[in-house]
Amino acid sequence: MPDCYTALEELIYTFGGPWLFGLLLTSLLILLALVLSVARMKLVGVDELPGPVPPQHSQIDHSFPFLESLNEVLETNRVEESQSHVHRMYFIGPNTFSEPWQLPHTPSEQIHDIVYESAFNTFVDEINAIAAYQWWEGAIYSALSVIGYPLAWSWQQCRRRLKLQRLREFVRSEYDHACLRSCRSRALYEGIKV
Structure with a gap:
């Protein structure tokens, strides 16, 4: 046999x-x-990985006094403003198509004294608008869930990564930190980290 x-x-x-x-x-x-x-x-790229940030030394042309004064601002170390962060903001929600991430509109008590509330609400509205999903994204997810769950899961992960990338770009390059009360923090783009 x-x-x-x-x-x-x-x-x-x-x-x-x-x-x-x-x-x-x-x-x-x-x-x-x-x-x-x-x-x-x-x-992901090297710039998005955690690790030590290399020091940046800028060469200033001393014939332009306004550039020299900006350099003095950049090199000034004030313990009360730049040596530590004040508060970390976290998104609320599971980041799904029905419940996208959101930031709360009221500033927490730790940052209430260092932000303008109306400008902070504008910042939160812009962040929440970027984090929100379009109706068609959820419709495609529902259709893919019927066809095959792995396809729907892949679609959801792809859209989540895209939202995260858009949020990072907005906070890094588009937002001018106008909600901060400190002129120095606004000039250096430091203060609120999302």
Whole structure:
């Protein structure tokens, strides 16, 4: 009587038996983990990884006095303003299509004295508008959930990464920190970190 193998056993014995198959499978998983790690580093970028920030030395042309005074502001270390952060703001919500991330409109008691409340509310409105999902994004997610959940999950992760990228770009480059009361903090773009 011939040996009857299941499809999995046939695959295992095609690659030389259980020990060799296990070794090949382990090697393949390690190689895949390395490739995905490198791909993540390429996609995330070096500037977004945590780590020490290299010092920036700027050369100032002394023929322009306003640039020199700005340099003095940049090099001044005031303990009460720049040596520590005051408060960390967290989003509320699970970041799904039905419940996107949101920031609360009322400033917390830790930052109430250092921000203008109306400008802070404008900042929160802009952040919440960027974090909100469009109706069609949720509709595509619902349709993909019916077809196959892995597709819907991938769509949701893709949209989440895009929202996070847009939020980072807004806070880094578009927002001028107008809600801060300190002129120095506004000039240096420091104070509120989201």
